[in-house]
Amino acid sequence: MFSMSEKLANRLLPKHFSLIRAIADYGQLSLAANALSITQPAASRMLAEIERHVGAPVFVRTPKGMEATAIGCALARRAENLLEEIREAAREVDAIRRGLTGTVRVGAVTGGAVGFVVPAIQALKAEAETADVHVEVAPSDALIAELLAGQLDFVLGRIPAGIDARQFTISGVLTEEVDLLIHQSHPLAYAEKLTMADLVHFPWVMQAPGAPVRQALEGVFIAQGAAIPSNIVNTTSLLVMIAMLAASNAIAPMSREVSDLLCRHTTGSGLLPLDIREPIRVAPYHLISLTTRRMTPVAQRMRDLVIAEFDNRGRS
Structure with a gap:
């Protein structure tokens, strides 16, 4: 009653x-x-x-x-x-x-995170301040594992060997170029048109063997007939790389997007890219999502903004 x-x-x-x-x-x-x-x-x-x-x-x-x-x-x-x-x-x-609130979880390799995800986040936040955005930066194999586990909405990365690509929706072909960063006090700071043979005997700090950037770098050493450096510190930590560059004559390979951020947009970093004769290019990566998973409106909006960044980069 x-x-x-x-x-x-x-x-x-x-x-x-x-x-x-x-x-x-x-x-x-x-x-x-x-x-x-x-x-x-x-x-x-x-x-x-x-x-x-x-x-x-x-x-x-x-x-x-x-x-x-x-x-x-x-x-x-x-x-x-x-x-x-x-x-x-x-x-x-x-x-x-309209995709202007809620939670979106994005995974990306480092270059993709800096070059595409960050600008897309800025655009999303201009439309929707309360959108809850999570960004995971990791190697592609870890990102794909999290995507398959339902922990990410989409990723910018590469499909690892042995993974069935048919379960994914794949968009864009994103090329990644590598700069070799040093501190401005490095003996080679202002040298021009360096070959890989000029760099062999310096200490290096880079990703572990098998990482795409590491593979691309080693491929250039081999193509130029130079020995692969033996003095290497292996790390995925950008902070460790920066600290090593500041404290030694180390050389660190980094994606062009990260290099631009550190050398051109970060005041007082003291870092700069070497002038090398041959470019270093990494295998392309893509925007990858699961075909069986429907995105929330905010995740779809974020994805659209990342793709818009692809288009902007292609026209620039």
Whole structure:
């Protein structure tokens, strides 16, 4: 059995509260009706309906206009909060529908994260400040494993050997070039047109064997007939690489996007790329998602913004 208050709560609708608030604000039924874009007879009928549900007058007519009763004051006071909650709910639903809120989880290799994911995040945040964005930067095999486990919405990376590519939707062909970074105090800092043979005897800090950047670098050493360096510190940590460069005559291979960030956009880094004779190019990577997983609107929006970055890069 419903109580009287529960019955009233079920009968009073948002449109009723809108009228109560409008009459309280304007003090005239005609003005309230005009504000709500309804006719005065329709407003009068709705007010009568409200008072029938309430079982008491909500407003009384005075020479100065419509004056709220004690019940009317209580309803008008509640109406403002209620209507704002309804408006906020509508805004949230619209934001979810348009991909402007919610959580998106993206994985990327380092160059892809810096070159494409970061600009896409900036564009997304300009549209949707409350979007909850998570970025995982890791080698491709780890990213693909997380994608298959449902922990990422999409990744920028490469499909490892032995993984069936048919389960993925693959977009874009993203080329990755490598710079060899040193500290500005390095003996080769201002040398020109260096060959790999010029670099063999210096210490190196780089990704472990099998990493795409490492493979590309070793391929250039082999192609030029130079010995592969033996003095190597293996790490995936960008911070360790930067620290090693600052503290020694080490050389570190990094994607062009990361190199630009450190050398051109980071004041006081003291790092610069070597001038080498032959370019170092890594096997292309792609935007990869699962064909069987439907993305949320915010994840789809993020994906669209990353693809827009691809297109912008292609036109530049």
